[in-house]
Amino acid sequence: MEHRAITRVNYRARIWFIRHYETGKWKVSVFESEHNHPLCPPKYRHLITANRVLNEVDKTQANSLRACGVKTCHIMGYMIFQKGGYDKVGFTSKDLHNQISKTRRGKVKDGDAFAALAYLLSKADSDSLFLGNFTLKDGRLDNLVWTDRASVVDYECFSDVLAFDTTYKKNVYNKSLVIFSGTNHHGQITIFRCALISDERSKTFKWALKEFLEIISGKLPGGVVTDGDRAMRETILEVFPSIPHRFCAWHLHRNVIQNIKHKHFWDNFNVLLYGQ
Template sequence: MENDGKESYKDVDQSEDLSVEYECSSDESDDKSQLVCNKAGERHWKHLKRYNRQREHRTITRVNCRAKIRFIRHYRTGKWKVSVFESEHNHPLCPPKYKHLITANRGLNEADKTQADSLRACGVKTCHIMGYMVSQKGGYDKVGFTSKDLHNHISKTMRSKVKDGDVFAVLAYLLSKADSDPLFLEKFTLKDGRLDNLVWADGASVVDYEYFSDVLAFDTTYKKNVYNKPLVIFSRTNHHGQTTIFGCALLSYERSETFKWALKKFLKIMSRKLSGGVVTDGDRAMREAILEVFPGIPHRLCAWHLHRNVFTVQIFEERWSEIISKYGLAENEWVQGIYNDKMKWATAYLREHFFGRIRTTSQCEGIHSLLKNYVDSKISFLEFMHKFSEVLKHYRNNHLTADFETFYKFPVLTTCLESFEKQAAKLYTRNIFKLVKDEIEAAGALNVTECPNSGDIVEYNTSEYFNQQWQLSYEFIIVP
């Protein structure tokens, strides 16, 4: 009845240049129905007289227009007929090009809502969802809703998921994860009924830490949640040279006390197994926490890195002195502070310690770069937890793909030392084999200059093909 009435209203109230295209709202009951102009009624005066508003007044859209059409149904025949018809509007009618912007003509149908919710669950941003659906339907005037309508729907959907509060929804989510994952553990603190600090790790992360806990890297990201809580990610590179996430923490502040709490709870989740080395940036609060939680464990700072070819402490000291003298930085307090921390960042002083090839903060920055595709500063805790699970799935799919490349494919042997290359291809994962292959190629380019034999010891003196001055010596013991 409502659609038929709208079509009739359009046919009657249409001119050459102006149209009332769906500029109607309905008030329908069993025996009567009424269509009124979209500008019917007016805003109450008390809302317009408030001067202490924090927000600006909404624009006035209703001008008490009297245009309407009313239908009644005859009680005997059951047929509908027009009882009242007012065709005069007290305002200019809406041109056809604006008709899709009228409130009564807008709205997401069930198919649109389902599609938007599915795309949002996969980490697609709302603005990108809008662009996709506009392209799908052929234009903004054909999509049936505006960007604001889409944002309102997604916000309403998220609010419905956190009826009892965002914090309790997150805790309920973590408990449900623990029910399906026996190794899933979380530690949290509450303050005034609000979530203060949280650390969690799932079963797969606990297993990864058991294998790759010889090095632990952690850093804070930008505050990508509605509460502006910094996210701490504990990670390391695995046997494929890929990033592996061990766990995460949402903290109230970036202070030494909160970092200590996070590290202690993280170790408790990991059965108090200490790492062989810790890698962080130059944050002082992190360094203080590490010194207390990881006493005596090598600590590497990734905030500075001089040059990867600094082989000895002597060369490092010489080059440092040259830089200080050249630029007159002997009295610079910040430069002196960096020099005092040389044992934690200069390659020359860290060669005897293993840090999983982590030299800079690029690994942590890579996590941040991927994370920003899934989350933003407006999402709630619950939505953040879901999005972060998608990030973990992304990394673990990369691990699975790398395993497949290693176990079911064999590389083509191309070096002159085929036996060495073949053994390395069987021993190492595919990504690490590429690094070993570079070493084999470098060894294959050596020239043997002398091969003296003294008893059970064979000595090989070699030089590089393009650098005759670079001499290397190898000794082998002959075993009968």
């Protein structure tokens, strides 16, 4: 994507303030009101960001209609008709969508922890090998780990290599999704366990790994593969001191591509890394 060209038009309109140190009062020192471009026409004034706002009455009405099942686009149309035009509403359709989405996320945030724990408890009722644990911080769900029967059985069979990855994130909650995985006899990815952690510090990783050890009854993997995170390396050295630790091939390959711009080297490196 190319950058847009910057056009300078010698725009001079401005206002400066200075503060008198003895009196503490502010006064205008420079004021130039002349513009060298056309101003926004009055009919488009309501589209300027500074002029767009949903007041509390608009928010309450929009949330009430949405709770009754009315679509956001229909709510916008109703409010435009109610106020007598687009320029009388005071906000755009995008502003309304953002407000309703924000309200919905707020409601989910207050109840999603209980919903998640209730779901895991229901799974435990139907799966005798389903295991999970969680921690709280200030009365809120902080870290969460879980695994089911299929994952436990897969680990018993395919625990030669354990991949420990935190690449995935949830934007709404800002928690890392940690996936403990391996490879089965068909070369397919197999999930051993999942965790949602509040941060990527050594202390949190240590908790997640120790919980993993409890679930697998202390059976250690043949090797551990990670993305090279420093806190993760320190944790593995402490929790799995005798287990070989290697960096993920995908991350090694990506670092080579980013730092060495030589295709012949890439080809030779791939042969060494992947054997092909």
